[in-house]
Amino acid sequence: MAKRVVxxxxxxxxxxxxxxxxxxxxxxxxxxxxDITVINESDVHVYQPYFLYMAFDQVxxxxxxxxxxxxxxxxxxxxxGHAERVDRDQKAVLMADxxxxxxxxxxxxxxxxxxxxxxxxxxxxxxxxxxEEGALKLRDALHTFKGGRIVVTVGVPHKxxxxxxxxxxxxxxxxxxHGMEDxxxxxxxxxxxxxSLEPVANWAGEIFQQRHVDSMTYFNLESVDAExxxxxxxxxxxxxxxxxxxxxxxxxxxxIARSELGDAGNWIPxxxxxxxxxxxDSIYVLGDATNLPISKAxxxxxxxxxxxxxxxINRIHGGLGSIRYDGxxxxxIEAGADQATYVKFDYQNPPKPQPPSEMIHLYKLAFNKxxxxxxxxxx
Amino acid sequence: xxxxxxxxxxxxCPGPLMELIxxxxxxxxxxxxxxxxxxxGSAKDIPAWVAKAGHEVLSSIEDNKIYKVQVKKLK
Numbered sequence: 044m045a046k047r048v049v050x051x052x053x054x055x056x057x058x059x060x061x062x063x064x065x066x067x068x069x070x071x072x073x074x075x076x077x078d079i080t081v082i083n084e085s086d087v088h089v090y091q092p093y094f095l096y097m098a099f100d101q102v103x104x105x106x107x108x109x110x111x112x113x114x115x116x117x118x119x120x121x122x123x124g125h126a127e128r129v130d131r132d133q134k135a136v137l138m139a140d141x142x143x144x145x146x147x148x149x150x151x152x153x154x155x156x157x158x159x160x161x162x163x164x165x166x167x168x169x170x171x172x173x174x175e176e177g178a179l180k181l182r183d184a185l186h187t188f189k190g191g192r193i194v195v196t197v198g199v200p201h202k203x204x205x206x207x208x209x210x211x212x213x214x215x216x217x218x219x220x221h222g223m224e225d226x227x228x229x230x231x232x233x234x235x236x237x238x239s240l241e242p243v244a245n246w247a248g249e250i251f252q253q254r255h256v257d258s259m260t261y262f263n264l265e266s267v268d269a270e271x272x273x274x275x276x277x278x279x280x281x282x283x284x285x286x287x288x289x290x291x292x293x294x295x296x297x298x299i300a301r302s303e304l305g306d307a308g309n310w311i312p313x314x315x316x317x318x319x320x321x322x323x324d325s326i327y328v329l330g331d332a333t334n335l336p337i338s339k340a341x342x343x344x345x346x347x348x349x350x351x352x353x354x355x356i357n358r359i360h361g362g363l364g365s366i367r368y369d370g371x372x373x374x375x376i377e378a379g380a381d382q383a384t385y386v387k388f389d390y391q392n393p394p395k396p397q398p399p400s401e402m403i404h405l406y407k408l409a410f411n412k413x414x415x416x417x418x419x420x421x422x
Numbered sequence: 423x424x425x426x427x428x429x430x431x432x433x434x435c436p437g438p439l440m441e442l443i444x445x446x447x448x449x450x451x452x453x454x455x456x457x458x459x460x461x462x463g464s465a466k467d468i469p470a471w472v473a474k475a476g477h478e479v480l481s482s483i484e485d486n487k488i489y490k491v492q493v494k495k496l497k
Binding site for chain 2: 199204233235238239261263277278292308336337338370372386389390391393
């Protein structure tokens, strides 16, 4: 009987693993020894980093989307539908339509979602740019904004950890180029510096000063008063806003809760090196879905995908699956003013700051186009 | 005592303090979390935030270059 590999989630992590498997196990799939299925809630694949640009009307939704079927190798089965839960006893994913999709190996690549409902008042009083709907609503609000104080407030945990700094610098540019140089931008961050990465925090401190961005640290958003346009932190501070842009705390997906696989935030306990779910060596976890203390970012999923695919191929061929993930992450950082920089680090090596340049900005723009090669498991 | 370990060794981003805040946000009042960090700065950063946020540091020790800080969620 064929070895069945099922991937729950067709985002960057799930698609990359599936495509790497399909390419490297082509003969086994064609001979019926291996069967690969991706389960995805939607038939569309979305390049989420474009939401940042969408808020400034630099791209539109169609630029960020392709059919998931076109992203996946033709040897992969695609099931579009709502997964009710994972049943580890049956070793199957149970779908809402009553079907069961059995697996020998399961890859959980379910990602995360912004959870604005966890902050009272936020859904009424604030904008977010981490979803298409939110980015478009914010785009429209920026277009009619007449000036005042824009507050960018960052919650924990959140994906794409540099996006809040990028947004802050880009919105400062937006105000300056739309006749609102006197408007204020205030950035708040949960810990005692401007970013979790110290080099990024130091760089942001300098550039915020040059570009007249105010900041507050040790500020964890507790509630929003949409009527009086104020926000209050759990540390007890209150500030006012004219336009609020929040990066809300994120959660793992509800299917993880329904399957009783996660912790209180629906994050799945995962071995930091093998990327296997703790206590079940037939299940791998990657991307935002893990409980690992690393950045929730596409690049994390990208490097983890190499490990998960490599180990699955090795095990299907009779090996033990011994490739280890070293915690590698690489992130571009848009710096506004047509410049960008990047950070690279792993479990052992901290990031080293690089000065922003136009060249890195151009490379980031090029990568936005090349992303589809990454999802295809080629780049 | 039931302790929830937050293993943030080797975490540069989001880092041990952000991992603790994540744990504090999602666990009920009374939970004791023990953060493991390989960053010496955590021995200062974590107590500084815990004091601001109104929780309690129960202990802070170094164990073979791993800093272990126990924090109780009070509110």
